[in-house]
Amino acid sequence: MITYISQNAFWGLLISAVEVYKRECFGLLIGYRDRKGPDEMYIVEHALPYQTARRRHRGVASNPRAHKRIERFLNKVPQLSVIGDFHSHTMWGYSRAAAHPSDTDLEEMIAENTYVIVSVNDRLREVPWNYNDDGSLSGTTDDHYFRLTAYTMTATGEPRRSPILCPYAIGFDASPLRAVK
Numbered sequence: 001m002i003t004y005i006s007q008n009a010f011w012g013l014l015i016s017a018v019e020v021y022k023r024e025c026f027g028l029l030i031g032y033r034d035r036k037g038p039d040e041m042y043i044v045e046h047a048l049p050y051q052t053a054r055r056r057h058r059g060v061a062s063n064p065r066a067h068k069r070i071e072r073f074l075n076k077v078p079q080l081s082v083i084g085d086f087h088s089h090t091m092w093g094y095s096r097a098a099a100h101p102s103d104t105d106l107e108e109m110i111a112e113n114t115y116v117i118v119s120v121n122d123r124l125r126e127v128p129w130n131y132n133d134d135g136s137l138s139g140t141t142d143d144h145y146f147r148l149t150a151y152t153m154t155a156t157g158e159p160r161r162s163p164i165l166c167p168y169a170i171g172f173d174a175s176p177l178r179a180v181k
Contacts, residue, residue, distance in 0.1 A: 002162060025087060083113060
């Protein structure tokens with residue numbers, strides 16, 4: 001299972017995390033599941049942050065009434081649906097942000113969805129955006145080092161890392177081509 005992140009969703013994830021940095025962000029992943037071909041994919045078209053989420057340094061909770069309103073609204077849009085959610089883990093003091101789900105995260109995960117954890121740390125040095133051996137995507141932008149890691153839950157309730165595919169992020173730091181004279 002691969003989690004494809006569009007340009008729009010990539011920026012939504014990063015901006016949501018930076019806006020409330022040092023506190024966690026939370027939002028919905030909007031898109032669809034593509035079951036054709038040899039590799040099933042979650043296609044994440046949009047990452048929509050919850051404006052009413054209760055944010056803390058070590059946790060975030062959605063507003064249940066707002067969540068129901070959003071679900072009702074999205075059920076009327078047949079082209080796209082909620083395929084999961086995202087939240088950030090942030091650096092706290094000298095403790096670096098974790099890229100794996102916490103016990104609380106695992107309790108809330110269900111099969112058939114994808115979940116993206118945006119780990120945000122202070123940037124120590126500039127790192128180009130790239131895929132990592134564990135299937136995550138990482139790089140620096142401005143003062144932050146990001147690692148995007150996707151997870152799915154198996155039918156037996158086991159978390160499984162899902163490789164991220166985001167061509168936009170890889171080209172984001174690319175040097176411009178020289179003009180041909």
